[in-house]
Amino acid sequence: MQVQVISSVNEASSARFHHKTAIIIDVLRATSTIITAIAAGALCVIPAETVMEARALQRPGDLLGGERFCRKIAGFDLGNSPDEYTEQVVAGRRVVLTTTNGTRAIHKAMRADHVLTASILNAEACARTAIELRRDVVILCAGSHDEFAIEDGLCAGLVLDKLHTISGVGLEMDDFGTAMLALYRHRSTLIRETITNGMTGKRLLKLGMKRDIEACSSVDIYQVVPRLNGDLLMRA
Amino acid sequence: MQVQVISSVNEASSARFHHKTAIIIDVLRATSTIITAIAAGALCVIPAETVMEARALQRPGDLLGGERFCRKIAGFDLGNSPDEYTEQVVAGRRVVLTTTNGTRAIHKAMRADHVLTASILNAEACARTAIELRRDVVILCAGSHDEFAIEDGLCAGLVLDKLHTISGVGLEMDDFGTAMLALYRHRSTLIRETITNGMTGKRLLKLGMKRDIEACSSVDIYQVVPRLNGDLLMRA
Numbered sequence: 001m002q003v004q005v006i007s008s009v010n011e012a013s014s015a016r017f018h019h020k021t022a023i024i025i026d027v028l029r030a031t032s033t034i035i036t037a038i039a040a041g042a043l044c045v046i047p048a049e050t051v052m053e054a055r056a057l058q059r060p061g062d063l064l065g066g067e068r069f070c071r072k073i074a075g076f077d078l079g080n081s082p083d084e085y086t087e088q089v090v091a092g093r094r095v096v097l098t099t100t101n102g103t104r105a106i107h108k109a110m111r112a113d114h115v116l117t118a119s120i121l122n123a124e125a126c127a128r129t130a131i132e133l134r135r136d137v138v139i140l141c142a143g144s145h146d147e148f149a150i151e152d153g154l155c156a157g158l159v160l161d162k163l164h165t166i167s168g169v170g171l172e173m174d175d176f177g178t179a180m181l182a183l184y185r186h187r188s189t190l191i192r193e194t195i196t197n198g199m200t201g202k203r204l205l206k207l208g209m210k211r212d213i214e215a216c217s218s219v220d221i222y223q224v225v226p227r228l229n230g231d232l233l234m235r236a
Numbered sequence: 237m238q239v240q241v242i243s244s245v246n247e248a249s250s251a252r253f254h255h256k257t258a259i260i261i262d263v264l265r266a267t268s269t270i271i272t273a274i275a276a277g278a279l280c281v282i283p284a285e286t287v288m289e290a291r292a293l294q295r296p297g298d299l300l301g302g303e304r305f306c307r308k309i310a311g312f313d314l315g316n317s318p319d320e321y322t323e324q325v326v327a328g329r330r331v332v333l334t335t336t337n338g339t340r341a342i343h344k345a346m347r348a349d350h351v352l353t354a355s356i357l358n359a360e361a362c363a364r365t366a367i368e369l370r371r372d373v374v375i376l377c378a379g380s381h382d383e384f385a386i387e388d389g390l391c392a393g394l395v396l397d398k399l400h401t402i403s404g405v406g407l408e409m410d411d412f413g414t415a416m417l418a419l420y421r422h423r424s425t426l427i428r429e430t431i432t433n434g435m436t437g438k439r440l441l442k443l444g445m446k447r448d449i450e451a452c453s454s455v456d457i458y459q460v461v462p463r464l465n466g467d468l469l470m471r472a
Contacts, residue, residue, distance in 0.1 A: 007243060007384070007412075147410070147411070147412070148243070148411055148412045148415070149411055150411035150412075150414050150415055153411070153415050174383070174435065175383070175384055175385055175386035175389070175434050175435050176243075176383070176384045176386075178386050178430075178433070178434070179384070179386055179389050179415065179416070179419045180415070182418065182419045182422040182423055183415045183418045183419055183422070185422055186418040186419070186421055186422040187418055194414075197414070198411050198414070199410065199411050
């Protein structure tokens with residue numbers, strides 16, 4: 001299995017996803033929130049690139065969620081904190097979600113044969129699903145402000161580690177993948193610290209969102225792997 | 237001291253180097269060759285972006301060196317293998333050098349207050365010089381084929397590790413720098429293996445250039461730090 005890792009959404013061209021399984025990672029916080037919402041029983045998450053598009057996609061009964069500048073959008077039901085997406089709130093509902101980088105990354109990968117979303121919360125389940133899909137893999141780290149974000153690279157390394165363990169064969173990785181696997185293996189016992197000390201982690205701390213970092217740092221607490229089905233992210 | 241790391245020459249905009257000390261890294265092989273040439277007594281190395289520019293810059297007595305597609309350029313005196321740049325060949329001579337990526341990276345950084353070249357061969361000396369120059373630092377990994385190359389990231393991590401040790405204070409790194417430091421610390425006892433197994437390493441092996449990889453993998457065998465002075469790289 002060949003695996004390539006892209007360092008930020010800025011670096012992603014649609015052509016790289018052809019005939020591949022794409023794994024989208026935005027640990028802080030889009031994919032963590034999407035996974036939490038689906039695990040809590042949301043019917044689906046609909047990624048929207050803009051606030052206007054999100055409003056246009058909303059049908060009666062749908063929840064509107066998302067952020068701009070890390071904050072909830074005016075008039076939206078929910079922000080981008082995983083903790084908001086509880087069973088009581090989202091079970092049986094569709095969620096339209098727009099975030100600065102994560103939803104943009106999902107749209108970038110739409111030409112892939114399969115699009116999965118991963119975070120620290122479901123890395124092993126995502127690796128397992130990717131192996132079952134029998135395609136080469138492109139992991140897209142969403143990043144932040146058009147730059148590499150360490151929490152996404154760390155998660156890419158975690159997924160690579162799981163792909164390696166589960167497949168039982170050598171992965172053919174590109175150089176950036178090799179570097180991210182080394183990053184993860186060097187920091188595997190310091191997941192939360194690494195995320196907290198990254199640029200986005202520091203920004204969230206300043207905004208009083210420490211709890212969000214905690215909610216995004218627990219390894220493999222979910223088995224769900226949200227997968228793109230048309231325009232909807234649903235349980236794989 | 238703030239330190240940023242840029243993953244490939246493609247990612248580098250001139251503006252990022254303003255008021256900074258730039259450290260250019262192209263382990264396989266441009267900066268390793270430049271350092272070897274200066275250590276062997278070359279008067280200076282003149283980086284040229286194109287073959288035509290290299291020929292135009294050549295004055296009587298100058299050596300012409302460089303590569304395209306990893307091979308020596310027709311009519312040039314020298315290729316891009318460090319081993320060719322011996323004292324017998326280069327002592328007291330000027331060398332005009334053009335390579336696919338490395339010399340392009342040097343030109344990208346020309347707006348920096350200071351431009352230094354680093355490789356595995358002189359990482360500690362380069363870190364020491366950068367600290368003496370009392371500017372924030374931007375490390376530019378040249379990369380290969382417009383992509384991140386693991387040997388350059390590994391060397392960036394090595395330089396960061398030395399900056400950290402020598403300065404004795406915490407560095408303010410960006411997320412990519414933090415990742416490269418982790419990469420280096422995870423692989424610090426496997427430098428040659430990591431370089432050999434990277435994309436460029438494999439390409440050189442196929443071309444029968446194993447000796448070049450060895451010549452570029454020895455940690456801190458040189459104290460020279462080639463530094464840009466006008467258009468010339470000279471002993472700092």
